[in-house]
Amino acid sequence: MSKKTYRQAINEALAQEMRRDPTVIFMGEDNVGGMGAPGEDDAWGGVLGVTKGLMPEFGRERCLDTPISESAFIGAAVGAAATGLRPVAELMFVDFMGVCFDQIFNQAAKFRYMFGGKAVTPVVIRTMYGAGFRAASQHSQCLYPLFTHIPGLKVVMPSSPYEAKGLLTQAIRDDDPVIFFEHKVLYDDEEEVPDDPYTLPFGEANLTREGDDVAIVTLGRMVKLSNEVADKLEGDGISCTVVDLRTTSPLDEDTIIECAEETGRVVVVDEANPRCSMATDISALITQNAFGALKSPIKMVTAPHTPPPFAPELEDIYIPTPAKIEAAVREVVAYSREVVA
Amino acid sequence: MSKKTYRQAINEALAQEMRRDPTVIFMGEDNVGGMGAPGEDDAWGGVLGVTKGLMPEFGRERCLDTPISESAFIGAAVGAAATGLRPVAELMFVDFMGVCFDQIFNQAAKFRYMFGGKAVTPVVIRTMYGAGFRAASQHSQCLYPLFTHIPGLKVVMPSSPYEAKGLLTQAIRDDDPVIFFEHKVLYDDEEEVPDDPYTLPFGEANLTREGDDVAIVTLGRMVKLSNEVADKLEGDGISCTVVDLRTTSPLDEDTIIECAEETGRVVVVDEANPRCSMATDISALITQNAFGALKSPIKMVTAPHTPPPFAPELEDIYIPTPAKIEAAVREVVAYSREVVA
Amino acid sequence: MMSPSGMQLPREELVRAYRMMCDIRHFEDSVHDEFAAGSIPGFVHLYAGEEASAVGFMMHLNDADRIASTHRGHGHCIAKGCDVKAMMKEIYGRADGLCGGKGGSMHIADLTKGMMGANGIVGGGPPLICGAALSAKTLKTGGVAVAFVGDGGSNQGTTLESYNLAKVWNLPAIFVVEDNRYAESTASAWSVGGSQLKRAEGFGMPGRKVDGHDFFDVYDAAAEAIGRARNGEGPSLVHVETYRYYGHFEGDAITYRTPEEEEQMKTQKDCLKIFSQRVTETGLLDASALEEVEAESRSLIEQAVAEAKAAPAPGPDKLLTDVYVSY
Amino acid sequence: MMSPSGMQLPREELVRAYRMMCDIRHFEDSVHDEFAAGSIPGFVHLYAGEEASAVGFMMHLNDADRIASTHRGHGHCIAKGCDVKAMMKEIYGRADGLCGGKGGSMHIADLTKGMMGANGIVGGGPPLICGAALSAKTLKTGGVAVAFVGDGGSNQGTTLESYNLAKVWNLPAIFVVEDNRYAESTASAWSVGGSQLKRAEGFGMPGRKVDGHDFFDVYDAAAEAIGRARNGEGPSLVHVETYRYYGHFEGDAITYRTPEEEEQMKTQKDCLKIFSQRVTETGLLDASALEEVEAESRSLIEQAVAEAKAAPAPGPDKLLTDVYVSY
Ligand SMILES: Cc1ncc(C[n+]2csc(CCOP(=O)(O)OP(=O)(O)O)c2C)c(N)n1
Numbered sequence A, B: 001m002s003k004k005t006y007r008q009a010i011n012e013a014l015a016q017e018m019r020r021d022p023t024v025i026f027m028g029e030d031n032v033g034g035m036g037a038p039g040e041d042d043a044w045g046g047v048l049g050v051t052k053g054l055m056p057e058f059g060r061e062r063c064l065d066t067p068i069s070e071s072a073f074i075g076a077a078v079g080a081a082a083t084g085l086r087p088v089a090e091l092m093f094v095d096f097m098g099v100c101f102d103q104i105f106n107q108a109a110k111f112r113y114m115f116g117g118k119a120v121t122p123v124v125i126r127t128m129y130g131a132g133f134r135a136a137s138q139h140s141q142c143l144y145p146l147f148t149h150i151p152g153l154k155v156v157m158p159s160s161p162y163e164a165k166g167l168l169t170q171a172i173r174d175d176d177p178v179i180f181f182e183h184k185v186l187y188d189d190e191e192e193v194p195d196d197p198y199t200l201p202f203g204e205a206n207l208t209r210e211g212d213d214v215a216i217v218t219l220g221r222m223v224k225l226s227n228e229v230a231d232k233l234e235g236d237g238i239s240c241t242v243v244d245l246r247t248t249s250p251l252d253e254d255t256i257i258e259c260a261e262e263t264g265r266v267v268v269v270d271e272a273n274p275r276c277s278m279a280t281d282i283s284a285l286i287t288q289n290a291f292g293a294l295k296s297p298i299k300m301v302t303a304p305h306t307p308p309p310f311a312p313e314l315e316d317i318y319i320p321t322p323a324k325i326e327a328a329v330r331e332v333v334a335y336s337r338e339v340v341a
Numbered sequence C, D: 001m002m003s004p005s006g007m008q009l010p011r012e013e014l015v016r017a018y019r020m021m022c023d024i025r026h027f028e029d030s031v032h033d034e035f036a037a038g039s040i041p042g043f044v045h046l047y048a049g050e051e052a053s054a055v056g057f058m059m060h061l062n063d064a065d066r067i068a069s070t071h072r073g074h075g076h077c078i079a080k081g082c083d084v085k086a087m088m089k090e091i092y093g094r095a096d097g098l099c100g101g102k103g104g105s106m107h108i109a110d111l112t113k114g115m116m117g118a119n120g121i122v123g124g125g126p127p128l129i130c131g132a133a134l135s136a137k138t139l140k141t142g143g144v145a146v147a148f149v150g151d152g153g154s155n156q157g158t159t160l161e162s163y164n165l166a167k168v169w170n171l172p173a174i175f176v177v178e179d180n181r182y183a184e185s186t187a188s189a190w191s192v193g194g195s196q197l198k199r200a201e202g203f204g205m206p207g208r209k210v211d212g213h214d215f216f217d218v219y220d221a222a223a224e225a226i227g228r229a230r231n232g233e234g235p236s237l238v239h240v241e242t243y244r245y246y247g248h249f250e251g252d253a254i255t256y257r258t259p260e261e262e263e264q265m266k267t268q269k270d271c272l273k274i275f276s277q278r279v280t281e282t283g284l285l286d287a288s289a290l291e292e293v294e295a296e297s298r299s300l301i302e303q304a305v306a307e308a309k310a311a312p313a314p315g316p317d318k319l320l321t322d323v324y325v326s327y
């Protein structure tokens, strides 16, 4: 056990799985870095240094740089997964999915079903998401709802270093195609993380706080913000459960429904754009399955229906803030329902 | 006024707008057909004959066939729209979005916002969606939730020939990027359609039935099935409103909320896969805004979380059926809520 | 290193090649008739006329080698050794079809045979083949991977990117452009800027053009390209000139090409006829041997159709299975 | 038809070219310093070192001609005539920046100047340029459209498809591959299979390679390609060999190339120095004229920075506007 950053946790999970299983390889643009260049051989480790140091240990055969051709190399990872390797491919920013989505949603996601259960495609696509870097409209999106919509994909949203290591280890060992979402603002976050390999299960949400009044259902970076709000409100006598979904596909429906039933009041916090989002997904799930227990409307806190703006002043109000989460929680607590029966 | 099929209605809207406005052009694979081939010049009119007959009137300059290069030609339509034309491009099946999505969601959808309101991108992308043709996993998807999620796109879901003509005319005249979803099973449906051009507004849902007991909120081909169910249940004393959304983006939130408030019981019928879908979107909207009026859970009738299967026996139970819609309506009518207050 | 020519193949190998071509032809002719009779659902694209291309390549491959096919996949499937009866059942959507009836004609696959699937997405296969070739290279299986792509598919960005990736990674991959002159209704003479061979050069790969109606020409080019890949010398492109006998899909009225052209191709460039002529004229096989193969093939396909018709559909419980390995 | 060479340009045109190159250089040097000082947010990619490429092309274009740029867009923007002060404000995220502060460095654009945007997506521009060229052709404006793409971007499928589409549609389009040896940390010597010129040939386009450090070489190649497009003779590709002085983005430690290489390029291949040498040696301009241009340019950029620093941020109400033309 030692303090590790989110970046280190991911790097360590990768290294340990590569040690354990010689069929694990990784690839991506500048993922090693410096391919064909006069400078250092292991210069970058990916654009934010996440895979730095792996190439010297595992060599160029298992650590592949790629040309800028996402369809070809993400597709190659998919094809390699269907033929005996367990590739971890990096889609640098999830915003780039538009040039390679076919290989993900029509190929990887559907092989098993289309081929009558006879395919196994253990590919992991690591990708960066989220706002907060002043990276503007094409480098700040969330987009996990698009992947969650697609049957056949598993979608993983680690909220902290501990979560990242355990979930990535599971992702690499999992036999289905997994999209692994790393929040760019979390890379330098630090916490205690076991040194040995461990897995965290898919489809089992994690309660980071338990309370009686309101359930905050959330994911990814928003877990941290929601915990802050829960801690603050505890002082004001409002006791919150915080549900970290961990994976949006599979989704831990039971835990969500239970928490909704126990509290009767729910706020969903989702960094993505609001339409056809995880916020609506969770809300609709609860309304269909726990309606009788609801004491108030389910409030959604999300980004607005706009692309991410560049100007810091705009981006700061684009992202859901603790203040907005708090307001939503207070609102559902204050709600008192007229009886309609 | 005369009987027209959905196919004819679309063809007529295109022809009339091309007559009215010389900057309207159209393009797509085999959209004229026979390019470079020894046979007829206007052979196909697209793979299901929708644009047949336009080339002889408007010529090859305004009716363009394309190589199979969706990124290049959908992107060309986007670029042309930003520089003075009003292109209507055909993405043959929406299932092919994966090879060209970037040009749609990162370029067309974001120009206006990224460029500070200075861009106008009047492109229409016509595309085919939906199951029922035994066309299997990669030619039967709905996928409109993915487009609805993206700010900057307008998403249009015509449910009948009359709707198709009016909505396509509006789409072509609209200054924003529009994704126009044609259901392949509806092409031969017929109804009375005015001969003169007319538009139907975006963001205004259409009530195809009005009733007191339940609101069925739906779109596209599912409107037809929902109307059938409403007619049948009328005989059994259950009176339904059927809301045809017409456009999912913009969404007519007011009408949806009103109908939910008036009936207190809602069923959402959505042909797409269930996760992060229009079904969840509508349900969440109502739960956030009309909670106090709800007398029962909001039930969702959707395809399951699987790719579309090939075998007819499986496809028939994959698509939401009138029987499933009816069962959901009966269930919400029968629901009686324990009072929690 | 010169690879041995197809004309030097032993008798039983020539019989095997002819048998595969016959199986494909009969399979496709039967599917054509059955579709017309209304007993087969969906979008069906037939390979009749192009048999020499699939077979010329597949003669060099074993189960450890992989191929990715296109929407027009039956021929590749048969030549790669997939069970013909299970294939027919798949096309009928039956429970014990090759894919349990869930895939159908456009998604027919058998990974155990190295057949990574027909593909409903034009250009879907080449990236996957880079992956299969990477597996072969990384796991040192000695295998190669072959992507079939149409003339239309040769313009898709996914295909073009794959050329470069295969070159840059020095993969044991072969790209076979089956140019049957049309992509749906669009002529390749119009849609392909430049040429297939110059494109190969553009990405630093050797390229070779062959008469796809002549099994032996295909066989020899395939030997060269596959040999290069097996030797670690990287990817190649083969441009196969061929022709499809039926419409783009079943139901196509074929308005874009002339009956004269079809007639001419079928009478003068039929790959089965050319094969028989070559082997009988040179005395490699005699006519009666060919007839025997023909007859066996025909009866197998008849049986396949009869069994497929009689086979049960998948039960409703199959709708929700096979989305994930673990739930 | 021979186009007149850049060496025959009138004095005021030479001054204009030099002025644009200076503006770009000073702009980028200032942004570099300001970024290092922490006053500019986000991902910023600088064009210093590559000025002759943008300017050599843009000298031939007017406002009706369109260009699409890359993530490294400031230079193209300045050369295409965008307001330099509004650009600087945009990069600072100010309310009256060129895009109201909503786009920033990676999405800087001015459609009224025919500048269709920097682009955060590698390979995003070429399809758009096919569209702009189609507009010019259909509306018969006489305009042309130019896509700038990096060596890295030359491997993107969207780029390669666009080559073919432009050829097949016979569009007035020019594809400029700015090969600055690296895509982030990856060398083009490794990532580009084949060669840019052979790829052009592969798609049936004329191609030409130029020394991107020599304004006159670029200018002449641009004249040829643009002239061809204006004459209805279809697309061309120009391979520009160039070098970026700063890191891939601001903050890059540049571990992948050697200080010696950088030093050599900056001292021996600087496009500003080469330009001054050429024009002074041949007597086209004298040193004092160049110094005057330099000084004017420097002071403009200083003003631009000062004004950008003082300018107000967009108000919170701007968050929700400009998503649609009509709501
Ligand atoms: C990405 C994509 N675009 C378009 C289609 C529709 N489509 C299916 S087959 C086809 C023509 C393919 O032509 P070619 O590659 O020459 O193969 P052929 O049919 O001639 O064997 C088209 C356009 C598709 N399936 N996928």
Ligand SMILES: Cc1ncc(C[n+]2csc(CCOP(=O)(O)OP(=O)(O)O)c2C)c(N)n1
Pocket: A029, A068, A070, A092, A096, A099, D045, D070, D071, D072, D120, D121, D122, D123, D149, D150, D151, D152, D153, D154, D180, D182, D183, D184, D248
């Ligand atoms: C589709 C896509 N993939 C990857 C990236 C990340 N990225 C941004 S710039 C860049 C390198 C581009 O290299 P090149 O095209 O040579 O242009 P240069 O930076 O050298 O000017 C990469 C990989 C991106 N923005 N978009």
Ligand SMILES: [Mg+2]
Pocket: C150, C151, C152, C178, C179, C180, C181, C182, C183, C184
């Ligand atoms: Mg073809």
Ligand SMILES: [Mg+2]
Pocket: D150, D151, D152, D178, D179, D180, D181, D182, D183, D184
């Ligand atoms: Mg570069």
